[in-house]
Amino acid sequence: MVHRQYVTCALTYDLVVSWDAELTALITRIAGPLFTRPEPRQAFADLVRALLADVPRKNSWQLADHIGHATAHRFEHLLDRAKWDVDALRDEVRSHVIAHLGRADGVLIADDTSAIKKGQMSVGVADQYCGLTGQVENCQVMPMLTYASAAGHAFVNRRLYLPESWAGDPQRRARAGVPEHVAFRTKPQLVIDMLAEELAAGTPFRYLCADSGYGRDPHLCAFCHERAISYVMAVPVDLPLVAARGGVEPVGHVLDRILALGRAGVWERRSCGTGTKGLRVYDWTALAVAVAGQAPAPGHAHTLLIRRSVSAPTEVEFFLAHAPARVPVTELIDAAGMRWKIEENNEHGKDLLGLTSYQVRKWTPWHRHVTIAMLALAFLAAMRAALPADADETAGKGKDRLLLEAPAG
Template identity: 85%
Template sequence: MSWDTELTALTTRIAGPLFTRPEPRQAFADLVRALLADVPRKNSWQLADHIGHATANRFEHLLDRAKWDVDALRDEVRSYLLAHLGRADGVLIADDTSAIKKGDKSVGVAGQYCGLTGQVENCQVMPMLTYASEVGHAFVNRRLYLPEAWANDGERRARAGVPEQVVFRTKPQLVADMLAEELAAGTLFRYLCADSGYGRDPHLRAFCHEHAVGYVMAVPTDLPLVALRGGTEPAGHALDRLLALGQAGIWERRSCGTGTKGMRVYDWTALAVTVAGQPPAPGYAHTLLIRRSVAAPGEVELFLAHAPAGTPVPELIDAAGMRWKIEENNEHGKDLLGLTQYQVRKWTPWHRHVTIAMLALAFLTVMRAALPTGADAAGDEGKDHLLLEAPAG
């Protein structure tokens, strides 16, 4: 079956129960197809022009005024991904991405840290959740971070259509909310992976302990651990003691996956630890993974693992190496599928655009996974290029 036929079958199946009228069904299918095409700037007008619409009205109506359940679409994206990528040893990966915006009207926009530039920008921040297995990886859930200044401003909320039940939540709390949805949906995964912005949050870790969720998350050196002789100490002190022991017999060189430049090889070691005030789930244990750069031995990163007691350390290292996959999803979503190229300002249109872009990425991921083994000869970049050109409208 051709990719065009696969795409038509997918959008037809999803649109059937999602919309009551044929017009939004067709606009939905057209928008997914346009996002997959080679359009320089993926706003409603250029997407409409590519697909052959005289104006952007149909897409704008679909995103704003049409009546349909965007969370039902999110659930369809999840079901589609899990049907093709789901594995018991899959992982969920949390990270946030940013969309730099002008003005102060777009929902959630504020002067805040922007991962794109590494400094404070006028932007929206989007905590995202990726599902990854050995077959592929794509977004499975999303949130829009609403800063306190927005959450507490009734006038701005009303203009942007923020629902009354939406209250201020930190980014780690939003990830915990998404994780709860994945648990309720029965998503198959073994670990949650994240960077230290999430791993340092005790409430997110507590959620995982309470629900017996395994995780491998980067943590800062001030993570409080129970000291060998009582009391507490930061994880950095345990690291210092380990480094003082010297080289022999401490480090093991291992790959934690393949990146764009080949195998990602580091020196690793591990310590059984007790996190102060945060016991693991029954039958689970905490392990501190220490990763050291081969090229620059002074560059060290810490990971806290929460896994069933007796879990082999190489398995935890493999999980730690999965974190970068969400960065690839962020890059492809933005650069290739228009994830943040929307021109919408309100709550509902934002969620609709982002979720439709998630479906487009899910389709590419599933089609890539279905490529014959011989296609691997082109390399990862070659496969992405093939995928992006195949569905052109």
């Protein structure tokens, strides 16, 4: 029974009860074929409900205490020693997201998030760039894939980045339970692996979106060109373009020429979506380009989008679009504006659902915890999409804080 929720709009008792019934049905449907024994099946149900509850620190012991377990041993066994297929759960998460949020014009968004850790024992932990702080930290890096449409957005896939210092160390791999087949892969290569899985699963999407860390990678771009995948990805200022008179020039030179023209008319003010503070309005310009060494897919073309801040015109970001020829620029701008949705998933996953609050150190428990947290987020996204129109309009940002309080005992 659901007996507490955190939203900013008034919701009926019947609607709240229906959420609990939906959650029970979802857990039952997934847990049935996933587990052969009743004990891990019940622990799985308890953990999902605990992650959705208002628990201050969502580590195994506090979640166990909230749900009424004497110790965290049931959750620890579920995450480590119990026999079940975590990729089958990942597939169920994707299916649930697509069933409730799937649209032909949906987008896949790639980004990585970080978990700062102490010590050197947690699988994949190393001194590496941390997006949370913008500097090198002792952390784990997690490339994630979000599915987003007009109906909502949630994670559908995940990877743990294994630095070369880990991938080439047999002793560390053995202690952390890293499977033998897992080799070193760059973060863009991990995104390629996830994209291949989404294509095989038939995930409906029109564009791939990502930041410049992925947009600059020639292997990821080549994968998209070979498979005619449309994308709108941020790119760095030094991305090489074919110059009009031959040779190669960086993207930044294109902006220099535009600014030298001194014509205000080359910019058009447009919104690329709604953010937490309302419409996200920028000045935009676009032009057809040829990328050095990267031929687009047949029937496709490359377009460079330049986005300029209205309040601070010196703040500029570049996006490279790969899409069917004659696609409206407004569609590309809309796709560029979808990228921020994975940042919201990262924020809510961490702040509300314990995405990185785990106390596990090994490969399998990491994947299990993160995927269960993804299921919790997928459930919330589906419930948000199903909110009545009046509740949805009233809730605003607060509807993302919808949490389900599991009964004690």
